[in-house]
Amino acid sequence: MRFDHDHWQARLDDLRAAHRVPGAALAVLTGGTVHELASGVLHRGTGVEVTTDSVFLAGSVAKVYTATLAMTLVDSGDLDLDATVVSVLPEFATPDPEATKTITVRQLLSHTGGMTTDFYYDAGRGDDCLARYVEAARNVALDVSPGTGFSYGGVGYVVLGRIVEVLTGQTWDQALKDRLFTPLGLEHSMTLPEEALRFRTAMGHVGDDPVPAPAWDVMPRAVAPGGRVIVSAGDVVRFAKMHLDGGLAADGTRVLSAGAVAAMRRREVDCPDRWSMAADGWGLGWGLSDWDGTAGFGHLGSAVSQHACLRVIPGAGFAVALLMNGGHVAPLQDDLVGELAADLAGVRMPAPFAPPAEPPAVDLEPLLGTYRREGVIITVHRDGDGGARLRYAFADDIADLSPPLEGALTPVSRSGAATVFAATGFVPSGEAHTPVVFTTLSDGTPCVYVGMRATRKIA
Template structure:
């Protein structure tokens, strides 16, 4: 390791401090690569985590799916502003007008406006994605007009995966292998469980508040949601490999052109500004990429999570820097803060913005207009006025309830501008949410619509 000599120690200490069973990190700076790993991939077996261990990358997968779509754009096979139905006639949602007008750009930028968390298990066959598209037609309600708001949408990326598969004449997985995994020279990545067992594969760990950690019972989410991040696993170095292709303006390490010149720049162009809930949060969203401004420096990337596993990937174009961190449980947010802060300082002199915290002095607010019920496919939020803030009860539904998540109530205190922060830390950080559009939506990366109150 020629740079970041304290990386293994940073990872070890942060994992112990925050109850993380296992983690791995890869940092690419120019042509150099620093890697480290700590802990175990599975507390049930005690198998050691190594730098080539594969962790579930969750929604970081969306960068792979977005790249596949941009390849189609490069070849003139897709127009970003054309309706999705031009390329995938089977696409539709409950709202007939939205079905005709949602564009490829809308899906890439999470502005399609329909329910995003439709984790229907449609089986493990090659038709899983097609069957989910059929499910979306009769189950995806319209949350807002297409293009009007940002609301994180997993289902939209599943539709993009189906579009890619249809135009390429294969499955989403076969296209990823042919168009990205192979050309990039990726070796430590798995798209199915039967591939993951060939590697040192991590499992997720969850715990109830104050309780012991347990291994997640269901290791893999439904194949129907693979293009959004349900199934892929990778070692952090492979995410760095993907990031380096973007930084090289679409060229892989062996000189193979994967994306057209200028495609990465186009993917970083802001498409919409989500509600700003803190300086650490995205200031915009591109074509697949989360857009940040950290310490005055443009940073892009994506986060990912599956039950008990988390991945964070960041790219700093000005510094030719890629950072990928994966872990399998514990106080995720606090762990990432303790690792990313020194890594960004040591490699690029960038100050990672602090997360919001409860204000030292109470912020006056009038509770009128906030209480009520807000509901989406995976969760209902019951909001009640409380002393100096709001009590928000999260009631899991659907896939979340099936995975064993339990209702929880958290006290939120006002930050001003219709934003609220958790009074006590959750997984080592204080989550922030906002009420937008005159209280019509509770926003926490999803615009969750009010259903009563």
């Protein structure tokens, strides 16, 4: 369908201002062509404007790049998806010796290996940082037992990055350049902060009336395979276009086999929290969705108040990347991406997560208590009116990361073993309600999902 540049530029400008987002970059693939737009400023302190070649921190969108990189090694025969991680990386371990023996590469890619996300160990800036991180992660407890359920995590993606290094003899950063960025012509994609200095680079902003954040990026180098790529919106869409084109770059170079592309979008596991990333299942790297009967895939990412959204609707040849540097990013994403998908792909995106006008009755008693995973303690207790509240506190090595988060819980639905609540007043990025899902793992362990991370009940 025809892309009306002036119309979408006006919508980007208007919605960005309405949601107090300082700056945003948008790229849309439709009809085989990539269209790029920009709005606002990169930094409110300097007033430098966003341009289409500006780069932003894209946070966890890095995971689909790492997954794609791993699949190039599957294509070459150097990596077997069903191999145990320890057979490829003998130094890999967890505190559970039996689990260590069974976790597979496929499980890391699909977030079913049980590895957590809240481990931000600083292994330094050297090229050995991933090796040192994997060594330190030997002491990090698993969220869940391998194969018992989905739990979104970043540690497994650092392990995947280290596997890439061992099998290629390169750093993860260099392998990504040589195997993806260069053949795809992604000239505004990088992984190291010093590389971003060559470009117009977005600064994150914090607060309801956003001001520049106190730091541009606080993540250690080692967590990059699960949490840092620095990219332009256009480059993100060009990366997605390769996946839509069966693994081919724009010049016909084969980057990934058609079989590997298909495998990445094949459902490996259902996701109990289908709202946080608009994904009800997970493949090998991609979040998978059924949007009003239409299959889609994508990923979200956040880093120091910068936010990235990638949505792809393969049946319509449509992809959209929206990069933002603070403010109320969630409603801007919902409004703009929803309008684009409806107009250019004929797909109605789901409405923002919210409780019904008349919340269902729920027995709170079995859900009250303490839930624990590495780095996080969640407590659910009754409030003074007989309802429930959730307290989300950081612990262990990241106890000082943030003050505890608290929110009131409003029932949304109960279906089978899952009970869904909406937490209000929980996050500052514009979402009115945060999904909280109580369920049980396949081994019968009660758990709660917040941000798609499974946290087991301990008391």
